[in-house]
Amino acid sequence: MQRVDAGLSVSGTARSRSASIRDVARIAGVSHQTVSRVINRHAKVSPATRERVQKVIDELGFRPNASARALANGDTQSVTVLMSDTTRYGYLATLTGIEEAARAASFSVGIVVIESGSSSHVRAAIENAIDTGGALVVVAFDKTGQLALREVPERIPMAAAVESPASAPPAGAPWCWIDDEAAARDATRYLLELGHPTVHYVALPSTTRSSRRTAGWRSALRRAGIDPPTPLQADWGALSGHEAGVFLSRDPGVSAILCGNDEIALGVLSALHAERRKIPGDVSVAGFDDEPQSAFYTPALTTTKLDFVALGRSCFATVTARLGGEHVEPHPVGTPELVVRASTGSPRRARS
Amino acid sequence: MQRVDAGLSVSGTARSRSASIRDVARIAGVSHQTVSRVINRHAKVSPATRERVQKVIDELGFRPNASARALANGDTQSVTVLMSDTTRYGYLATLTGIEEAARAASFSVGIVVIESGSSSHVRAAIENAIDTGGALVVVAFDKTGQLALREVPERIPMAAAVESPASAPPAGAPWCWIDDEAAARDATRYLLELGHPTVHYVALPSTTRSSRRTAGWRSALRRAGIDPPTPLQADWGALSGHEAGVFLSRDPGVSAILCGNDEIALGVLSALHAERRKIPGDVSVAGFDDEPQSAFYTPALTTTKLDFVALGRSCFATVTARLGGEHVEPHPVGTPELVVRASTGSPRRARS
């Protein structure tokens, strides 16, 4: 069986297209199916032929064409992550975890960002993501992400990173989260133990009926016999933290502020400095996330480390389980860990 | 014209696989090639059939299979971005720009991160990226990225985001960059105009023979008749900035510090605070990037806005030009813009 060389030269020069499974087969003296078997690690290949084929594969630098593979067996070995924001720490760290896990499993990872919360943008993003043919992970920390989550067709293998659910999630829901309630409870308790009469809270937007982060903060206060003050509502950025900080700094009764994330805490710090309040002498400030920069804020920020990278890895594991026909039950990931730094301390004694 | 339902139901229920080009063709009463023509916007289709086919496409919610398409014409309509870091502002903002442009052009975007600078990791990353079948954009701000850049096979359509080159780049090199020299020159001149006797520089690692950022800083000093001090070498993170800050704070002759990026500046600020130096009273500090948080540092950071999003868009444009057989000449992107905030000011008069 002759074939005309279609631009492939074994010498490696002037290679106009890359080697195919048939090139390998011909050179190794086997059929192309056998080559397919060795690249897919099928058991039923004799060691001798396996070795011979593998040698040719290595020599040629043959790499199977992913598109052809996907077409033939409907399996893309890819995951695309859908998110509404590429600049927030939690989102990025989650993406990083997904990417790590995907790389280890030889999956490729795509990314599509949802332009806005409008339903046409959400739908367009989902279609783009699906077109790739692989599985989906949606980062659904915010409203837009939640919208997307609900719009993903039933048949698509999917997992989602979400806020801690307000009530037990439906069995089999492919959700992963960080235990927000425990994180907030522990941080609040720590502040209380420092001697603060109460702890004020600047909240992130919640996608749930009742934020677990807020609930954890409240429950710690109540257990200490304290009636929780009204939480302030921020968004995700430092500016909204700054605004909340300005407001709180004017109330001399405020001695401890817990912030929904480190970025908000940065804004609060900047407001307190502007208002000439001492930190932590007058006011203690704590955040959530432990993003790398927070150790260098002024003062260094006390915060709770949230393991978004592990969250991303779990999302990947969840979605690949689905790909394999298994169901992983919804579950929390990791253990939030308080990191005490210089922005918190005991309140000054005699404030009048 | 009857058809056996192969799991496709027009009613939309129990759809076991999605519609193919042949389903559309059959229902519209045309050949599948004609359907191919209308989805590819070929000119030679009569308005009447085009409309009829389009209607069926919409009704069925038909979306062409990307893998099949890629296999048939060798064109993936995808770009994968290769980078060594997913947490640095400049990298992310560049990715954001690529994603934006890609979305607008209906390209999908993949991401592969290079695990380390070891040549096996670099090579593995490149192979993963290539396997996807599309074009490549490598973010080559650091050594690892530069390594990757050099290892990408000639035949792969590619663009790269790089540091400003030290000398004129080879004609046709698919490189985009931000004008580092102008940025550093202007920032230094600004500090000098404030009355500082000199400006110290904390440098990012450079991948070039001679960093343009450093060169810009030097040339501004020389034009003012000042002999440039030795720059300090940092890496990309706040910790190295902190270390540099501690060192510089001990020299009472230091009144102005220009930092390679905002993160380094954050570290310098934290060191100066720790050493009880007033900012900007004793020392002025400026950064590069203008990342969103820098306006909330203590004090708010003077910095130079670098348009990485535009850089990402240019990279995408460059690589799609290559895909179309055109060559874009290597070029700088955007105009760095000084953003004056509270961390810089005139030096105090009588320091002894």
Place this chain on the structure above:
DNA sequence: CTGAAAGCGCTTACAG
């Protein structure tokens, strides 16, 4: 353990 056949869903010439 290995090979010949058929097909995944498209596109690209080639006819008409």
Place this chain on the structure above:
DNA sequence: CTGAAAGCGCTTACAG
């Protein structure tokens, strides 16, 4: 302007 043929590079049964 439109259709019949061939093929992109694989994998999945089915024989042997």
